[in-house]
Amino acid sequence: MGKTIWLIAGLLCMQIILYAQLQTPYILNGAATQRTCNCYVLTEDVTFTSGTVWNKNKIDLSASFDYYFDVNLGCKDETGADGIGFILQTQGTNLGAIGQGIGFKGISPSLGVIIDTWQNDDENDPSFDHLAIQMNGVTDHLSANNLAGPVTALISSDNIEDCNWHIFRIKWDATAKQMDVSMDGATRLSLQKDLVKDIFNNSPLVYWGFGSGTGGSSNKQQFCAALRPQLEFDNSQIFCDGTPVTFGDNSKSFGTITRWLWDFGDGTTYTVSQPPPHQYAKPGKYLVTMVIEDNSGCVSDTMKQPVTIGTYPVADFSMPVLCTGKQLQFKDETTLSVGSLAYWNWDFGNGQTSDTKDPVVTYTATGSYDIHLQVTSKEGCTDEIQKTLQAYATPAVSATGENACLGFPVQFTGTDFTPAIALQEWHWDLGNGAIVSSQLLNYTYPKGGDYQASLYTVSTDNCVSNTVVVPVSILDLHVNAGRDTLIANGQPLQLNAVANGQNLQYSWSPANGLDNSYSSAPLAYLQSDQTYYLTVTSPEGCIDKDTLNVKVYKGPEFYVPTAFSPNNDGRNDVFHAISPGVPALDFFCVWSRWGQEVFRTQSLTTGWDGTFKGIPSEAGTYVWMIQGKDYLGRTFSRKGTVTLVR
16 A cells, blocks of 8 residues: 555656646637546536637657547536537647537538537437537438438437536547547447548648537537546456466556566556566455556546455355256355355256256156256355265155035045055144144044145155145034024014025924914014024035023013122122014113112113222112013003112
8 A cells, every 4th residue: 555655746747747747738718627637517507608728749640540538528417508619630739619619610621529418409419418410511311411320329228418428439540531539339330431531631740629508408518538547457367366366457558668567466556558477365355456657747536456365266056856846946155255145057967058057847757867057156166066865756645635615524635646655744724723643534623614734745755745725614503593582462573593604405393373484584472471492404415503591571571570680699680671573772760769770771781789989889779660561552551669788
């Protein structure tokens, strides 16, 4: 690091001396300013201005050239304008034009490679930022002076006013009479034309430079004569421990590069264009830097290139038992200390290969197979391993099972389709958490419902068969004849039985008082207490039963006890009324001997528990009153007293 600092300092000192000794080769006009040794601002972000930078030394178009520049068209897209142009001309070094002229308009004879960032309808501009080759100071794309384009300035975007620097390359082949224009390494335009004869009246010596302008919209527009340090590696170069690394120079410079400073990140430095191959002492990550200086004394920015010297991987992999007909996933288990794995090359010995990390493979035949894996790191370090494995036959089964009624067993049967393959396990999953290991079984489900039973087998070679799913339905009729009830003598009672299933048969016994003993909802007319027994049968033959008790009172009437004892002994703990023939209650109220209401309800099933606002009431006599409507809609009431016993 110390050597780097001292050499950069030396280069900077030399640059200052050269500035003192040499005059800049460029002539600046208008708003143009020099930003650094090799970089120029053509226009600031100011409206209605222009700037040009001309090299005072003419170039000879009878000789080929290949120029690299860095260009920056500013950061404003919608309101940014107008663009810059690389211009060849013979008129002098004090030329330029503002706005849509881009420093080029009106210069003749001339050739301009124009990067236009504003759409001018009167010049037939497209809507995108575009690149075109034009001549004689004319920027109208439909004129005869438009030689090539317009095309998008960037190959992948309509906008070049993106705050970024872009590599702008102009290549002239004097022999082939061809000019190629590229942006960021992508060729955008090509022109086949004799520039000397057709444009410059057989005069090969021309000035060159950059022009730019702004109008009602503006951008900061800049260019740099290329001075880009860049290293390159041979395609066969690997970055592995113990292997020398050859660093190649691929720097781009408008002028001639006169000095280099390499720093390989481990304390080793060189000051030549092509340093000798370098072997690092140990694997790890290093930061390689390079600085260059051109013949005008300009020093580049520092190029920084991370380089990883990797260790060699130790190849390994794991896999399941190789069973025919199965999709088998192989797992890469390679270890690597320094670097990162990038490439896998599998050969499974059966004609199949793969370049994925964890491939899936199917073997169709039994036998012995040589499985080979080669792994390569991003750094180019390689290792390989081979394992010989046996592929075994996979068993095949089928299975059956029947639907059943709740409480009855289901018979499950497994059939072995490959009796030549020895089995070590039959595995039934009955769909409710129960697991059984047998070929044949009878199983009684504890609950009704639909279940997905399944069966697979395992061979003695640990190959698992296909899984067969067996859907079974366990029918639970879940018959409910209704709640036990009470009615008044002669009051019609509507029965409503409920059961699960379709097309069920109902049978009530005895049929006394019923209008239809085979209906799910018969009507009963009773003069005395009755117990009904209900039997329901499904089309599958499933049977379920339930019982309904009906108590018949004289009525309609309210039957109210004269005393109760709320002592939680389970007998007479609640004071309530029995109301045969009364389907709706208006109120049931209780008052203390002081006239205070301590209980009120409209529910036929709710009674008084002997408390008021959660506090036990005193023992003694209480007054009650009850009122409701009988099943014929008539209102009647009763009142009396009750004794609360503690």
